[in-house]
Amino acid sequence: MPYARRSFLSCIAGAFALVLTACAGTPSPPDVRGWTELEQMIVVTTTGWDVDRGTLRRFERARAGADWTQVGAAAPVMIGRAGSAWGIGLHPAQAAGPHKREGDGRAPAGVFALGTAFGYADRVETRLGYRGMTASDYCIDVPDSPLYNRIVDAREVGEQGVAGSTEPMRRDLHADGDARYRLGFVIEHNPQATRAAGSCIFAHLWKTPDTPTAGCTAMAEPVMRQLLGWLDAGRRPVFVLLPEAEYRRVRTDWGLPALQAGSD
Numbered sequence: 001m002p003y004a005r006r007s008f009l010s011c012i013a014g015a016f017a018l019v020l021t022a023c024a025g026t027p028s029p030p031d032v033r034g035w036t037e038l039e040q041m042i043v044v045t046t047t048g049w050d051v052d053r054g055t056l057r058r059f060e061r062a063r064a065g066a067d068w069t070q071v072g073a074a075a076p077v078m079i080g081r082a083g084s085a086w087g088i089g090l091h092p093a094q095a096a097g098p099h100k101r102e103g104d105g106r107a108p109a110g111v112f113a114l115g116t117a118f119g120y121a122d123r124v125e126t127r128l129g130y131r132g133m134t135a136s137d138y139c140i141d142v143p144d145s146p147l148y149n150r151i152v153d154a155r156e157v158g159e160q161g162v163a164g165s166t167e168p169m170r171r172d173l174h175a176d177g178d179a180r181y182r183l184g185f186v187i188e189h190n191p192q193a194t195r196a197a198g199s200c201i202f203a204h205l206w207k208t209p210d211t212p213t214a215g216c217t218a219m220a221e222p223v224m225r226q227l228l229g230w231l232d233a234g235r236r237p238v239f240v241l242l243p244e245a246e247y248r249r250v251r252t253d254w255g256l257p258a259l260q261a262g263s264d
Helices: 008-017 221-230 244-254
Strands: 040-046 053-060 069-078 083-086 106-119 130-132 137-139 151-153 183-187 202-205 217-219 238-243
Touching: 040 244, 053 217, 053 221, 069 221, 083 238, 183 221, 202 221, 217 221, 238 244
Parallel strands: 040 238, 083 106, 106 130, 202 217
Antiparallel strands: 040 053, 053 069, 069 217, 106 183, 106 238, 137 151, 183 202
């Protein structure tokens, strides 16, 4: 079914209103040619659908509709162990290519709003919304759950509400000191929590520079801190992940920045 067209402003407003909804963005994506209000963009490109690593770049512009300028140097990232696949976000639905499913080990490809930043500390320097996670916070990756694709507190929803989830947000307490969620932010994939379409998609710290993820985008801590310090919810940031060939195919129509040779 084709997506309904909406203005970008109304979509982003709806996205940021969904507090602590992991990967929950807008109900229907806008016409990407109308994305004139964006002022910050994170771009991750890979060399193919089945590649588990990529390059992250930051872009900004001084005002809506101006040319994009790269900020700082490019950085390596790790993505899903099986590569990437079309996700559900702000971009139009795509027919060709793989499509994200729960448990497939692929990172969602497309254009996505950013949700809440999170971490183990009580406070972090960022102009995104932030929540320090506790031992009772979980992201629900159980497709049949009514809480699917949401970050919830077991103290509020009950132990049954988080039963079966493999995504405790305090992995240091539940997964032998795992530090990967010590800093991160939500990538708002699968906005309507479509059953089995993929859940709990984040940007977070990597375990090692060569360890892929189950579908998130992972990076070194200095890169993450730089991102969090730069991102500003008021500038309507989005996250873009695409194989290079797809990026070239949609770049003009979607109003994406040009990737200049030697910009690394």
